[in-house]
Amino acid sequence: MKTAWQQYDEASRANNLDQTLAIIDTLESLKGIITPRANYLRAIAYDRAWLMQLAEHYFKSAYEGFSTDPSQSWYDYTDAGYRWACLRASRGDTEGALDITSKLLMQADGNKAFPIGVKSALLMLLAEKQVELHQYDEARRNCQLAYQAQLQATSKNASERVNLAIACMSISVNYFNMGDIDQAQQWLLQCEQELNRYEQGGPDSMFIEEWKGHIALKRAFYLYKTGHPTEAAATFAAVPRSRIFNPSGYLEAADYLMAAGRYNEAVHWYEQLDSTYMATDGAQMNFDNIVKRLAPRYTAYRKAGRQAEALATADSIRATLDSALIWQKRNNAAELSVIYQTNERDLRITDLRFTVLLHRIMAVALAVILLLIGYLFWRTRKYNKVLAAKNRKLYEQIQQHEQAEQQAEASVSAPNSEPLSANMQIYNRLCELMKQSDVYTTPDTNHETLARLLGTNTTYLYTALRECAGLTPADFINRYRIRHAAKLLTQTDTPVGLIIEQSGITNRSTFNRLFREQYSMSPSEFRKAAIQA
Numbered sequence: 001m002k003t004a005w006q007q008y009d010e011a012s013r014a015n016n017l018d019q020t021l022a023i024i025d026t027l028e029s030l031k032g033i034i035t036p037r038a039n040y041l042r043a044i045a046y047d048r049a050w051l052m053q054l055a056e057h058y059f060k061s062a063y064e065g066f067s068t069d070p071s072q073s074w075y076d077y078t079d080a081g082y083r084w085a086c087l088r089a090s091r092g093d094t095e096g097a098l099d100i101t102s103k104l105l106m107q108a109d110g111n112k113a114f115p116i117g118v119k120s121a122l123l124m125l126l127a128e129k130q131v132e133l134h135q136y137d138e139a140r141r142n143c144q145l146a147y148q149a150q151l152q153a154t155s156k157n158a159s160e161r162v163n164l165a166i167a168c169m170s171i172s173v174n175y176f177n178m179g180d181i182d183q184a185q186q187w188l189l190q191c192e193q194e195l196n197r198y199e200q201g202g203p204d205s206m207f208i209e210e211w212k213g214h215i216a217l218k219r220a221f222y223l224y225k226t227g228h229p230t231e232a233a234a235t236f237a238a239v240p241r242s243r244i245f246n247p248s249g250y251l252e253a254a255d256y257l258m259a260a261g262r263y264n265e266a267v268h269w270y271e272q273l274d275s276t277y278m279a280t281d282g283a284q285m286n287f288d289n290i291v292k293r294l295a296p297r298y299t300a301y302r303k304a305g306r307q308a309e310a311l312a313t314a315d316s317i318r319a320t321l322d323s324a325l326i327w328q329k330r331n332n333a334a335e336l337s338v339i340y341q342t343n344e345r346d347l348r349i350t351d352l353r354f355t356v357l358l359h360r361i362m363a364v365a366l367a368v369i370l371l372l373i374g375y376l377f378w379r380t381r382k383y384n385k386v387l388a389a390k391n392r393k394l395y396e397q398i399q400q401h402e403q404a405e406q407q408a409e410a411s412v413s414a415p416n417s418e419p420l421s422a423n424m425q426i427y428n429r430l431c432e433l434m435k436q437s438d439v440y441t442t443p444d445t446n447h448e449t450l451a452r453l454l455g456t457n458t459t460y461l462y463t464a465l466r467e468c469a470g471l472t473p474a475d476f477i478n479r480y481r482i483r484h485a486a487k488l489l490t491q492t493d494t495p496v497g498l499i500i501e502q503s504g505i506t507n508r509s510t511f512n513r514l515f516r517e518q519y520s521m522s523p524s525e526f527r528k529a530a531i532q533a
Contacts, residue, residue, distance in 0.1 A: 093355075166211075185219075267297065
């Protein structure tokens with residue numbers, strides 16, 4: 001006859017949640033295990049069933065139960081704390097995750113009973129959070145410490161090699177998130193080598209297949225990001241679809257396909273998430289659901305041109321926002337009833353619900369802010385494109401208009417059989433004079449200066465300009481100054497401020513006003529339009 005522990009082992013391996021929980025209850029009632037140990041086993045069972053909220057509750061209960069006397073089981077105590085920290089981190093509670101991690105790592109120093117493998121995992125979690133906080137030097141140091149610790153654990157127990165492979169993958173992801181793709185690829189290669197060594201021991205083939213898939217998908221993503229799209233596509237195509245069978249794999253496949261612009265294929269993998277805990281479990285739904293599942297799926301639909309499905313997903317986002325709080329309370333009530341049946345204290349239940357609610361509110365605020373930022377960024381880019389096109393067209397029209405004006409001025413200067421009027425003669429001489437840039441770029445030049453240089457008086461000058469050009473002397477001088485500035489903007493890299501000084505207009509605001517009146521754009525926009533023309 002099988003013992004209760006043998007029955008538990010079989011049920012756990014078969015991932016039979018109800019039977020596993022029933023055996024744990026029996027073992028606890030018979031004092032076969034202490035309550036913290038029972039809670040740890042319950043947490044493992046819920047974790048395997050992707051019921052993350054319940055898993056988090058029981059990992060927390062086990063951790064707190066063992067904290068009064070960790071010597072009952074240092075492994076269960078530290079692993080429960082690590083897994084609780086991971087689940088808190090996954091729902092955005094970085095501060096809570098770091099608090100648990102720091103407390104456990106303090107107990108690891110000089111403690112021979114502290115599991116070295118769990119220490120490695122805690123260091124890796126700490127490094128991951130430091131990357132998110134842009135503390136890159138500390139993150140690199142803790143990645144190395146985590147690797148050394150896991151290497152030590154592997155030297156003592158060959159079965160730990162699988163965790164060494166997982167550690168290498170985590171380090172690879174951390175380096176990628178820090179922008180160091182070369183190091184990310186090196187650690188991914190190390191992960192593959194450790195997995196191959198682990199496979200030689202003949203362990204679970206299902207796990208090997210899963211992790212070969214993770215490695216290949218990451219490699220395809222990295223290759224694309226480093227400018228090797230053909231190799232990336234070939235690597236992705238070679239991944240058997242049988243190796244992509246959990247939420248992590250679905251997201252890795254979608255990440256590559258979105259980066260590669262293969263949006264229709266990305267949609268397929270986002271849709272696969274609907275059959276996982278990301279679509280059904282309370283720890284991932286509602287506001288987190290928008291950011292982690294619905295928003296990427298909406299983007300994939302839209303970029304793939306599948307407008308009807310994109311609209312339906314957008315409606316889902318709106319509906320999720322509208323009903324999030326109501327749904328969360330209902331879902332919490334269903335799961336917390338299980339917790340209540342196992343005689344957990346009411347105060348802890350209240351605290352858990354309050355914490356979940358608080359984080360959902362924070363998550364929706366973040367989602368709204370991100371959507372608003374994205375919308376404003378899109379609007380700004382669209383406006384800038386329209387403005388740039390308008391300015392380019394306007395610049396071409398300006399060039400044509402100025403060429404026409406120069407031809408008109410040249411025709412005035414050209415020999416003519418008919419005698420010129422006195423005003424035309426003055427205007428002709430004035431146009432010749434203005435070919436000397438130092439005449440109009442001198443800030444003190446005015447109507448009296450021009451009259452003196454022409455050997456006439458200001459009255460004749462006014463009359464000639466009004467009749468021949470329809471301008472006052474001041475407008476005539478400023479037109480040449482602005483033209484001179486426009487020429488410098490298109491032909492030199494001289495800063496705008498220095499060009500203003502060289503134009504003969506001493507007041508910057510006056511120059512900007514006159515420039516915009518003449519060309520209908522700012523000096524900077526004019527220079528950009530000239531470059532793009």
